[in-house]
Amino acid sequence: MGKPVKVEQVSVLLLEVAVDGVALADLVVAGFRKLGFIQYAGVEWEEFAAGRNVVSIVPRAEHLNHNGDLHAAVLFGMAETAAMGASVSGIVDLMGDTFIVAKDGRIEYKARAKGEAGPFRATSAFSGETLAKMRADIEAKVPLELEVPVDIADATGKTVAAAVFTAVLRPRRT
Secondary structure, three states, X not given: OOOOOOHHHHHHHHHHHHHHOHHHHHHHHHHXXXXXXXXXXXXXXXXXXXXXXXXXXXXXXXXXXXXXXXOHHHHHHHHHHHHXXXXXXXXXXXXXXXXXXXXXXXXXXXXXXXXXXXXEEXXXXXXXXXXXXXXXXXXXXXXXXXXXXXXXEOXXXXXXXXXXXXXXXXXXXX
């Protein structure tokens, strides 16, 4: 296993990533924005920070179902985008050596996502301790699976869906 990182070191570690990783983080978000689904859905980034990713969608007619609600597939895609963004947000400097993919995802629709209640915001975040362990495992070339939670809320802050995705992170094969 890699060199352990103490919880007290997490804030220093995150600061180093934030200072040295600013351009890398912008490139990661720019890469996400080039993906077809992201463009179709109109996903926008509100926050991309170590251990946290917040994305939003302003509903368009093509996103709505027969009831005028944001289609379940769009909500699921938005949740996956938030989760996978969070899973890479604290390791932008290590992404070149890391293969990252969603293994699975579960979503619970908690309330109607009425189109007129938008924009909708998906927030995915995890603790500094989780981020420190994740970085240590990646640096030690230890594959890991990370459960990444997501909350989707309407413009009033009411939760309309909650999801959990499993992100697989492993060393790239050479």
